Amino acid sequence: MSGGGPLPSWNDGQARQSVIDFVSRVTKAGSPGFVPPAERIAVFDNDGTLWAEKPMYFQLLFALDRVQALAPEHPEWKTTEPFASLLEGDVEGALAGGKKAILEIVMATHAGITTEEFEKIVKEWISTAKHPTTRRRYTEMVYQPMLEVLAYLRANGFKTYIVSGGGIEFMRPWVEGVYGIPPEQVIGSSIKVEFEMREGTPVLVRQPELDFFDDKEGKPIAIHQRIGRRPIAAFGNSDGDLQMLQWTTAGSGARFALYVHHTDEEREWAYDRDSSVGRFDKGLDEARAKGFTVVDMKRDWKVVYPREQGER
Amino acid sequence: MSGGGPLPSWNDGQARQSVIDFVSRVTKAGSPGFVPPAERIAVFDNDGTLWAEKPMYFQLLFALDRVQALAPEHPEWKTTEPFASLLEGDVEGALAGGKKAILEIVMATHAGITTEEFEKIVKEWISTAKHPTTRRRYTEMVYQPMLEVLAYLRANGFKTYIVSGGGIEFMRPWVEGVYGIPPEQVIGSSIKVEFEMREGTPVLVRQPELDFFDDKEGKPIAIHQRIGRRPIAAFGNSDGDLQMLQWTTAGSGARFALYVHHTDEEREWAYDRDSSVGRFDKGLDEARAKGFTVVDMKRDWKVVYPREQGER
Numbered sequence: 119m120s121g122g123g124p125l126p127s128w129n130d131g132q133a134r135q136s137v138i139d140f141v142s143r144v145t146k147a148g149s150p151g152f153v154p155p156a157e158r159i160a161v162f163d164n165d166g167t168l169w170a171e172k173p174m175y176f177q178l179l180f181a182l183d184r185v186q187a188l189a190p191e192h193p194e195w196k197t198t199e200p201f202a203s204l205l206e207g208d209v210e211g212a213l214a215g216g217k218k219a220i221l222e223i224v225m226a227t228h229a230g231i232t233t234e235e236f237e238k239i240v241k242e243w244i245s246t247a248k249h250p251t252t253r254r255r256y257t258e259m260v261y262q263p264m265l266e267v268l269a270y271l272r273a274n275g276f277k278t279y280i281v282s283g284g285g286i287e288f289m290r291p292w293v294e295g296v297y298g299i300p301p302e303q304v305i306g307s308s309i310k311v312e313f314e315m316r317e318g319t320p321v322l323v324r325q326p327e328l329d330f331f332d333d334k335e336g337k338p339i340a341i342h343q344r345i346g347r348r349p350i351a352a353f354g355n356s357d358g359d360l361q362m363l364q365w366t367t368a369g370s371g372a373r374f375a376l377y378v379h380h381t382d383e384e385r386e387w388a389y390d391r392d393s394s395v396g397r398f399d400k401g402l403d404e405a406r407a408k409g410f411t412v413v414d415m416k417r418d419w420k421v422v423y424p425r426e427q428g429e430r
Numbered sequence: 431m432s433g434g435g436p437l438p439s440w441n442d443g444q445a446r447q448s449v450i451d452f453v454s455r456v457t458k459a460g461s462p463g464f465v466p467p468a469e470r471i472a473v474f475d476n477d478g479t480l481w482a483e484k485p486m487y488f489q490l491l492f493a494l495d496r497v498q499a500l501a502p503e504h505p506e507w508k509t510t511e512p513f514a515s516l517l518e519g520d521v522e523g524a525l526a527g528g529k530k531a532i533l534e535i536v537m538a539t540h541a542g543i544t545t546e547e548f549e550k551i552v553k554e555w556i557s558t559a560k561h562p563t564t565r566r567r568y569t570e571m572v573y574q575p576m577l578e579v580l581a582y583l584r585a586n587g588f589k590t591y592i593v594s595g596g597g598i599e600f601m602r603p604w605v606e607g608v609y610g611i612p613p614e615q616v617i618g619s620s621i622k623v624e625f626e627m628r629e630g631t632p633v634l635v636r637q638p639e640l641d642f643f644d645d646k647e648g649k650p651i652a653i654h655q656r657i658g659r660r661p662i663a664a665f666g667n668s669d670g671d672l673q674m675l676q677w678t679t680a681g682s683g684a685r686f687a688l689y690v691h692h693t694d695e696e697r698e699w700a701y702d703r704d705s706s707v708g709r710f711d712k713g714l715d716e717a718r719a720k721g722f723t724v725v726d727m728k729r730d731w732k733v734v735y736p737r738e739q740g741e742r
Contacts, residue, residue, distance in 0.1 A: 286658070302589075304658060311651055311654065312651075313651055319680055320650065320676045320677050322654055338625055339624075339625055339634065343620055343623070345613065361632065
């Protein structure tokens with residue numbers, strides 16, 4: 119047990135210490151590593167870094183639930199793939215169609231409605247739906263040690279951003295309450311929206327067309343376009359975050375990069391180089407070569423999910 | 431003369447009072463119009479709202495200067511329009527090619543370099559270039575009364591954003607110093623950038639391809655995607671801002687919309703319905719119909735540019 123101090127759900131060790139050392143270094147006025155508060159930007163991947171991502175991205179589980187909910191309005195789905203398989207409960211069969219199938223499922227369930235209608239649907243789902251194997255609510259599958267990192271950084275003058283491959287509008291309705299990250303600090307993938315006047319009132323209507331895919335090279339690009347400052351700290355868990363970590367650490371002065379390595383098949387999941395969701399292969403090699411912090415979830419975290427604390 | 435109080439460069443009158451009344455209404459704890467600080471989002475157009483835009487958008491004047499600077503590297507421009515006309519000093523002839531010509535000039539002068547190189551070029555230009563008729567630096571052609579509105583809103587807990595048709599990366603290098611608006615609160619048009627590794631170091635390279643045009647319908651779309659909250663106050667000067675003002679005022683609770691009407695041909699310029707730059711026609715009609723505040727620059731502003739104060 120660590121006696122008080124920041125990051126109480128972290129075991130003493132190199133990973134915890136590296137976070138604390140970095141924060142001390144950039145916040146100590148007059149020190150050579152000092153960074154003014156306005157430049158203390160920290161970026162976090164979401165899936166696999168702030169919350170779990172197995173057996174598949176939670177947004178995809180949301181989409182699958184939406185297919186069931188919308189099926190009565192779409193009789194044609196009974197005979198059209200990938201929907202037909204989904205409605206028969208054969209998720210694997212449906213997803214065998216690869217990216218094309220996933221894109222069809224996402225567009226059918228995420229577009230064609232206004233931004234306000236979509237927000238309402240996400241809020242309803244996130245407050246009621248349960249994970250297929252843990253039976254927890256999805257917001258109870260966030261990582262307690264990472265919540266502590268977010269709070270610790272903000273207490274030290276950092277502005278914390280999400281930079282996720284997931285949809286911006288899928289995250290915004292709940293991340294402020296769960297992570298303390300306001301909507302304007304959520305960066306992610308998006309579909310196009312169109313401005314429309316309906317009986318004199320402007321609405322934004324979600325279109326079934328990808329606008330931006332915030333993964334790999336897309337992450338530093340989105341960070342640049344949206345924040346316009348290079349972050350000084352970046353947190354990820356997969357190869358999709360590598361370019362974000364490279365971009366962050368290539369700046370001058372004190373920089374910090376951390377990878378969460380999923381090593382705990384008892385409390386969560388264990389996966390890395392061979393996983394299709396959250397593959398961590400090139401990233402793991404580069405982390406070792408460049409000295410990024412690599413969190414061994416099993417060894418470094420006292421708890422994984424928040425509720426476990428109460429359960430003790 | 432108004433005796434002290436906020437907005438000292440504004441003459442007493444309906445326009446000044448409408449700003450003060452709105453701010454009082456949303457900041458008074460316990461009042462029905464109260465808005466929590468996190469939701470106090472105010473959006474400002476830039477060209478013609480925060481700084482001047484005649485005889486043409488200043489970013490276009492930047493592009494024309496860049497054509498002259500880059501001409502030695504482009505011998506082919508001597509015989510290629512619109513560059514040939516520009517190099518002979520015939521701006522009007524060059525721009526006769528319309529949007530296509532402008533796009534060619536912009537792409538030739540804004541792309542093909544890294545984001546860091548472009549930032550350096552903008553910084554150099556903005557600190558040295560002078561306006562063709564006033565001979566002022568461009569940053570001395572910002573509107574003092576609007577600087578006071580920005581400061582007044584921020585002093586009352588507002589987060590102020592730029593939402594401009596101009597380029598994000600053309601604005602960011604100087605707007606923090608001039609308007610007090612940090613890079614992450616600058617929304618505008620953008621060209622695509624690509625992530626590239628150069629000798630092991632990641633760079634972002636600007637591509638000659640439009641990414642997003644932040645005008646008209648684009649403004650509420652960008653506000654939604656970037657901020658994710660509907661603003662409660664919006665400031666513009668042209669038809670290009672109308673959808674932003676409509677989107678802002680369509681929300682529930684206290685809302686504020688203000689149009690700057692260019693009526694002062696002595697101190698600045700006078701133009702509205704027939705102007706190609708900053709056309710204010712549909713917007714003027716809607717402002718009157720909906721009761722938006724319309725600033726009569728000649729009547730409502732004691733000074734236009736900041737330096738006039740010192741000159742008195």
